[in-house]
Amino acid sequence: MKERSIKGIIGYxxxxxxxISLMGQGYFSADxxxxxxxxxxxxxxxxxxxxxxxxxxxKILVKxx
Numbered sequence: 001m002k003e004r005s006i007k008g009i010i011g012y013x014x015x016x017x018x019x020i021s022l023m024g025q026g027y028f029s030a031d032x033x034x035x036x037x038x039x040x041x042x043x044x045x046x047x048x049x050x051x052x053x054x055x056x057x058x059k060i061l062v063k064x065x
Contacts, residue, residue, distance in 0.1 A: 036060040 023030055035058045038046040043062055051057050 033059050034061055038062055040064045 047060050
């Protein structure tokens, strides 16, 4: 057996209520926050690597199919 460690970061968690409120007031559309939609199979190349390399990516939605 091999031991594995998984680390994660919760960033900006206190910002979301303000963002939702601003969206509700019409300051910006949620559609502009989603910059890409990908399949689960493509999460490494099209997801993580895209977020690291492409500075125009904001939120990438992953759909499990």
